[in-house]
Amino acid sequence: MGVLQYPPLDNFTGAMPRYELSLILKAMQRPETAATLRRTIETLIARGAVVRDLENLGDRLLPYKIDKHNERHSRGSYFLVDFYAAPSILTSFLDHLQRDVDVVRSTVLKKDDRVSSSNCCGPQQ
Amino acid sequence: MSSLRCFQRLKSVFCVQVNSGVRRISAAPSSVQQKESLVTMENPYKEAQKGCVLCSITVDYKNIQLLSQFISPHTGRIYGRHITGLCGRKQKEVSKAIKKAQAMGFMSVTHKHPQFMKDPNICGIKLLD
Numbered sequence: 188m189g190v191l192q193y194p195p196l197d198n199f200t201g202a203m204p205r206y207e208l209s210l211i212l213k214a215m216q217r218p219e220t221a222a223t224l225r226r227t228i229e230t231l232i233a234r235g236a237v238v239r240d241l242e243n244l245g246d247r248l249l250p251y252k253i254d255k256h257n258e259r260h261s262r263g264s265y266f267l268v269d270f271y272a273a274p275s276i277l278t279s280f281l282d283h284l285q286r287d288v289d290v291v292r293s294t295v296l297k298k299d300d301r302v303s304s305s306n307c308c309g310p311q312q
Numbered sequence: 313m314s315s316l317r318c319f320q321r322l323k324s325v326f327c328v329q330v331n332s333g334v335r336r337i338s339a340a341p342s343s344v345q346q347k348e349s350l351v352t353m354e355n356p357y358k359e360a361q362k363g364c365v366l367c368s369i370t371v372d373y374k375n376i377q378l379l380s381q382f383i384s385p386h387t388g389r390i391y392g393r394h395i396t397g398l399c400g401r402k403q404k405e406v407s408k409a410i411k412k413a414q415a416m417g418f419m420s421v422t423h424k425h426p427q428f429m430k431d432p433n434i435c436g437i438k439l440l441d
Contacts (some may be wrong), residue, residue, distance in 0.1 A: 209374075211417050244374070250420035263417070267374075292417045 203271040205298040211291040214262040223289045236272035256288050263291050364399040371405040373412040376419045380428040382406050388422045396435045
């Protein structure tokens with residue numbers, strides 16, 4: 188394995204923007220949660236994405252009851268996947284997530300790197 | 313001869329020197345010279361610009377504890393600018409982050425998480441408890 192460049196350069200499509208997937212999974216046993224996560228990330232990699240980070244935000248009570256796949260969920264496990272991908276795979280990937288029975292809610296957001304670029308009304312630091 | 317001398321004496325009496333009583337305008341005093349060369353500087357009494365509460369803090373949709381400080385504990389409604397005291401940019405960011413968190417299933421819409429009820433009150437609002 189060679190040295191991975193950040194941001195990864197895809198020879199076919201050019202620069203790949205950085206995305207963040209917030210995943211809420213059904214409250215399940217640990218091996219099943221692991222299997223679901225593995226499935227999701229393997230799907231991502233199969234579509235040519237580069238997964239940078241996987242964070243576990245813990246199991247908590249959902250802020251409101253969510254109806255998904257004929258089931259009413261009140262508890263869930265929160266995960267955060269940081270990845271680089273070509274924008275063209277996103278729609279098919281989101282479609283895949285919608286069909287997954289174990290996923291309660293999934294949202295992909297673009298990661299904005301320019302945080303607090305200019306001075307906001309602020310005192311001189 | 314004596315009349316001539318008398319006349320000369322009289323002349324000295326009557327010839328009043330015109331300029332004796334007049335104050336001479338001397339050369340410009342030193343104070344006027346100083347006024348012409350004023351030192352220009354910015355106001356030394358200027359107060360430092362005060363920023364809003366979130367000036368140096370990045371607002372993230374994942375940070376629901378921070379976001380919950382700007383919503384009502386009873387109804388979960390987002391407070392307006394006149395209550396939070398935030399500047400335009402930060403108010404918009406907080407508002408957008410709250411809506412994002414609510415849509416993604418991180419934060420509740422109708423109430424405030426009971427864990428965050430005891431947080432200090434940033435917004436200038438007096439609640440009837």
